[in-house]
Amino acid sequence: MYAQMVKSEATKDDPEQLAAFQARVDADEKIEPKDWMPEGYRKTLIRQIGQHAHSEIVGQLPEGNWITRAPTLERKANLLAKVQDEAGHGLYLYCAAETLGVSRDELTEMLLNGQMKYSSIFNYPTLTWADMGAVGWLVDGAAIMNQVPLQRTSYGPYARAMVRVCKEESFHQRQGFHVMMAMANGTADQKRMAQDALNRFWFPALMMFGPSDKDSVHSSQSMAWKIKMNTNDELRQKFVDETVPQAEYLGLTIPDEKLTWNEDTKEYDFTEPNWDEFFDVISGNGPCNVDRINMRQKAWDDGAWVREAMIEHAEKKAARKLAAE
Amino acid sequence: MDHLFEFLLRQGDNALVLGHRTSEWCGVAPALEEDIALANTALDLIGQTQLWLGYAAEVEGKGRSANDLAYLRDVYDFRNALMLEVPNNDFGRTLMRQFLFDAFQVPWLTALSASSDERVAGIAAKSLKEATYHLERSSETVIALGDGTDESNRRMQDALDYLWPYAGELFGQDATDQAMQDAGVAPVPASMRSVWDTQIEQTLSAACLSRPDTSFAHSGGCNGSRHTEHLGHMLAVMQTLQRSYPGAVW
Numbered sequence: 356m357y358a359q360m361v362k363s364e365a366t367k368d369d370p371e372q373l374a375a376f377q378a379r380v381d382a383d384e385k386i387e388p389k390d391w392m393p394e395g396y397r398k399t400l401i402r403q404i405g406q407h408a409h410s411e412i413v414g415q416l417p418e419g420n421w422i423t424r425a426p427t428l429e430r431k432a433n434l435l436a437k438v439q440d441e442a443g444h445g446l447y448l449y450c451a452a453e454t455l456g457v458s459r460d461e462l463t464e465m466l467l468n469g470q471m472k473y474s475s476i477f478n479y480p481t482l483t484w485a486d487m488g489a490v491g492w493l494v495d496g497a498a499i500m501n502q503v504p505l506q507r508t509s510y511g512p513y514a515r516a517m518v519r520v521c522k523e524e525s526f527h528q529r530q531g532f533h534v535m536m537a538m539a540n541g542t543a544d545q546k547r548m549a550q551d552a553l554n555r556f557w558f559p560a561l562m563m564f565g566p567s568d569k570d571s572v573h574s575s576q577s578m579a580w581k582i583k584m585n586t587n588d589e590l591r592q593k594f595v596d597e598t599v600p601q602a603e604y605l606g607l608t609i610p611d612e613k614l615t616w617n618e619d620t621k622e623y624d625f626t627e628p629n630w631d632e633f634f635d636v637i638s639g640n641g642p643c644n645v646d647r648i649n650m651r652q653k654a655w656d657d658g659a660w661v662r663e664a665m666i667e668h669a670e671k672k673a674a675r676k677l678a679a680e
Numbered sequence: 681m682d683h684l685f686e687f688l689l690r691q692g693d694n695a696l697v698l699g700h701r702t703s704e705w706c707g708v709a710p711a712l713e714e715d716i717a718l719a720n721t722a723l724d725l726i727g728q729t730q731l732w733l734g735y736a737a738e739v740e741g742k743g744r745s746a747n748d749l750a751y752l753r754d755v756y757d758f759r760n761a762l763m764l765e766v767p768n769n770d771f772g773r774t775l776m777r778q779f780l781f782d783a784f785q786v787p788w789l790t791a792l793s794a795s796s797d798e799r800v801a802g803i804a805a806k807s808l809k810e811a812t813y814h815l816e817r818s819s820e821t822v823i824a825l826g827d828g829t830d831e832s833n834r835r836m837q838d839a840l841d842y843l844w845p846y847a848g849e850l851f852g853q854d855a856t857d858q859a860m861q862d863a864g865v866a867p868v869p870a871s872m873r874s875v876w877d878t879q880i881e882q883t884l885s886a887a888c889l890s891r892p893d894t895s896f897a898h899s900g901g902c903n904g905s906r907h908t909e910h911l912g913h914m915l916a917v918m919q920t921l922q923r924s925y926p927g928a929v930w
Contacts, residue, residue, distance in 0.1 A: 412707075412712070415706065415715075419706045419707035419708075422703050422704075422706050423700065423704055424917055424921060425921075426751070426922055426928075426930035427751070428726055428729060428730050428750055429730075429747075430930055431703070431726055432726045432727065435703055435706060435723055436719075438707060439706070439720070442707075442712050442716050442719070443716060446712045446713070446716070459712075534930075537929060538930075541928055541929060541930075542925065542927075542928050544925055544928070545928055650707075650708065653708070654707070654709070654710070657710070657771075658709065658710025658711060658714075658771065660829070660831050660835065661710035661711070661771050661772075661832070662711055663829055663831075664824065664825050664831070665825075665828065667827075667829045668824040668825070668827045669824075671828075672827075
């Protein structure tokens with residue numbers, strides 16, 4: 356899940372308009388950019404889509420960290436294509452957010468000055484090549500759990516962006532799993548890397564779904580508006596239930612001694628992530644928060660002259676064309 | 681020396697080294713569109729590397745693969761032009777280098793598409809489609825940045841001044857080049873110079889940039905006699921896993 360803890364905004368709109376809007380949402384009609392919408396719906400969506408877009412962009416960094424060290428030409432091409440897809444997802448999502456009246460540059464400024472967040476998972480470091488497997492398998496796997504239902508979300512541009520994103524994400528997850536398979540079936544060193552990657556990414560992946568429902572204060576309005584389709588705990592349970600057999604297939608051990616199959620519920624019982632760590636990470640104290648934002652800031656600052664020159668050239672070109680007519 | 685093997689290494693190493701340098705931009709380009717475009721270029725070049733080095737490995741006939749050639753040779757066995765291994769520096773230098781190279785690759789791959797060696801002709805024809813698109817993009821970007829602001833013009837002129845003494849190495853004419861010409865595999869690269877000069881002249885003029893007033897050309901990359909200090913660092917990063925875990929399958 357690339358949007359966590361998205362605060363839903365209070366809305367002070369006319370009750371009749373609100374009721375008509377809710378009726379459209381309840382009837383599964385898509386809301387389009389020019390339609391009337393409650394101010395709270397618009398603001399909540401900007402926050403959610405913006406956070407999702409930022410997650411794609413910041414999410415390029417932990418994987419980009421391994422592109423220059425990928426072990427074969429095929430792996431290098433696959434990883435590069437995957438990180439490129441993430442930039443593409445960021446682009447569609449910023450475009451979807453723009454339909455709500457906020458520009459890409461404004462959203463970028465809010466990411467860089469800390470007003471907007473990105474998924475907590477990208478504040479963890481990628482330390483060995485096995486992390487490229489673990490990120491694809493677990494992180495993209497968790498993202499898919501959240502994004503598949505968002506294909507049915509009420510806001511048309513967001514739902515349509517999710518259709519394309521989901522197709523690519525499921526490919527990424529398979530690619531990550533293949534990296535994990537090669538590692539898990541490889542030399543003793545490779546198996547050790549694979550297990551270590553699972554150990555480090557398991558609980559951060561569970562945190563991607565956000566806090567437990569009992570502590571999640573923002574869910575009900577977003578669910579009524581069909582911006583959020585499932586509760587955090589529902590999605591987390593589904594993720595655990597699907598992932599445990601995959602880990603078994605790989606011959607890797609999930610780092611949770613309490614993980615057991617529950618015959619009554621037909622689900623796995625598992626240990627909750629350490630929520631203190633989660634709140635530390637989202638408040639800026641994760642292992643990589645400062646480095647990630649510094650890197651984005653540097654890229655933004657270093658690229659300023661290019662963006663300015665492109666605009667200046669386009670203006671000069673238009674002026675020359677006008678003068679020639 | 682097997683001249684065909686040597687020739688194929690030159691093609692493959694050019695693609696590999698420039699593809700690697702370009703991939704270093706992933707995630708940190710000046711705008712999302714540029715990030716995506718640079719990744720596309722890098723992907724094309726890595727794809728070309730697989731074809732050229734795959735054929736080189738077959739021609740060598742010692743059981744090595746394209747990956748072995750990419751990941752298990754040291755600096756002095758690389759045969760890429762020096763211009764392609766120097767660091768990216770800023771976006772301006774990265775795109776100026778891409779342009780200087782693309783302006784060579786388009787006529788070069790066009791000529792190779794008519795090679796007497798069918799494999800060479802096939803790889804060249806496929807790569808030419810990509811190079812044509814790369815040249816369109818890199819020349820447009822050089823023009824935009826040269827014509828843009830005072831700062832961007834200065835940066836592009838600096839990039840051109842830095843790269844210019846390296847560009848001449850692309851137009852070689854050594855024993856391998858001669859052997860390829862004699863066999864009908866490829867013309868000598870030196871014969872591409874006038875077409876290249878015309879393209880450079882047109883683009884630099886539209887970009888408000890001045891062609892440097894020197895014909896000096898560094899050499900030593902395409903024949904492996906003396907690379908820059910930069911290549912070793914690049915290989916140290918690129919080859920780390922293959923070197924650290926010999927024999928592992930990834």
